[in-house]
Amino acid sequence: GDSVTQTEGPVTVSESESLIINCTYSATSIAYPNLFWYVRYPGEGLQLLLKVITAGQKGSSRGFEATYNKETTSFHLQKASVQESDSAVYYCALGENNYAQGLTFGLGTRVSVFP
Amino acid sequence: EAAVTQSPRNKVTVTGGNVTLSCRQTNSHNYMYWYRQDTGHGLRLIHYSYGAGNLQIGDVPDGYKATRTTQEDFFLLLELASPSQTSLYFCASRMETEVFFGKGTRLTVV
Numbered sequence: 557g558d559s560v561t562q563t564e565g566p567v568t569v570s571e572s573e574s575l576i577i578n579c580t581y582s583a584t585s586i587a588y589p590n591l592f593w594y595v596r597y598p599g600e601g602l603q604l605l606l607k608v609i610t611a612g613q614k615g616s617s618r619g620f621e622a623t624y625n626k627e628t629t630s631f632h633l634q635k636a637s638v639q640e641s642d643s644a645v646y647y648c649a650l651g652e653n654n655y656a657q658g659l660t661f662g663l664g665t666r667v668s669v670f671p
Numbered sequence: 672e673a674a675v676t677q678s679p680r681n682k683v684t685v686t687g688g689n690v691t692l693s694c695r696q697t698n699s700h701n702y703m704y705w706y707r708q709d710t711g712h713g714l715r716l717i718h719y720s721y722g723a724g725n726l727q728i729g730d731v732p733d734g735y736k737a738t739r740t741t742q743e744d745f746f747l748l749l750e751l752a753s754p755s756q757t758s759l760y761f762c763a764s765r766m767e768t769e770v771f772f773g774k775g776t777r778l779t780v781v
Contacts, residue, residue: 560713590768601675601761601772602714609768647713651768656721657729658704658763659770663713 558583562648562662570670571640577633577665579622579648591624591631592649592659602647605633643669674698677762677773684752684780692747692776694762702765703745705729705737707758708775714761720745752780 562579569575583589590609594602606615611626622633631648645666649659674697684690696703701721706714716729718737726737734756736748749756757780762773 594772599774601677601774602763603772604769607768655702655765655768656719656727658702658716658719658765661714663711664708 558589558650558652558660560648560650560660560662562646563665564663565645565666567665567667568670569638569667572637575633575635575638575642575667577646577648577667579631579633579662581629581631581648581650583650583652586652588626589650589652591622592651593620593622593631593633594647594649594661596645596647596664598644605646638667638669640669640671643667675762675764675771675773677760677776679776680774681777682779684749684778686753686780688749688752688780690749690752690778692749692760692762692778694745694747694773695743696745696762696764696771697743698764698766698771699742700764700766700771701742703739704763704765704770705735705745705747706761706763707731707756708761709758717747717760749778752778754780756780 588611592607593605595605606617608615608624614623648662651659704719705717720739760776
């Protein structure tokens with residue numbers, strides 16, 4: 557089946573430092589699945605951070621960006637300068653054309669940003 | 672913005688107890704999902720539905736039943752709760768490529 561592997565947390569960074577969370581994927585029935593990053597802030601549900609549905613494209617939101625690399629089957633999330641408010645759990649996910657079963661998620665990466 | 676509301680937000684029950692988790696979405700999305708989130712496992716799909724009266728089995732359905740009574744309402748039932756079902760449960764609805772999540776229900780089975 558489909559699978560998503562991402563950086564194992566927890567990850568601790570200082571405010572204004574850069575952050576990268578690695579994500580690689582394997583999709584069984586489609587060459588180019590849709591790719592997503594979701595974020596869960598404390599006490600909240602998961603919310604969409606960004607998505608890319610075309611291989612080779614880059615998505616960006618709230619200072620985060622991720623590029624869909626079909627050669628390396630990767631979708632790493634990066635931010636140049638994090639803030640304390642970026643402390644959250646980040647999930648990489650993929651979805652195939654038939655979304656009936658929803659998305660396949662990675663394990664999540666807990667990020668803590670310290671002032 | 673699509674809204675998915677779960678209740679209760681927290682629940683404690685005893686082993687063998689009967690628990691119902693509720694989920695309501697307000698945007699008439701066809702697909703709804705129940706996931707559980709556990710450390711080391713990420714989100715795992717329990718059951719899902721593509722409309723009122725429909726139910727599909729997910730990846731970890733054992734010990735769970737679900738019912739979709741209306742387009743808006745999707746319930747997860749634990750008829751004989753066990754400690755292994757202690758988890759954080761998320762409901763979600765889907766419109767095209769975007770999935771909207773509730774805030775989660777933390778269930779503890781003692």
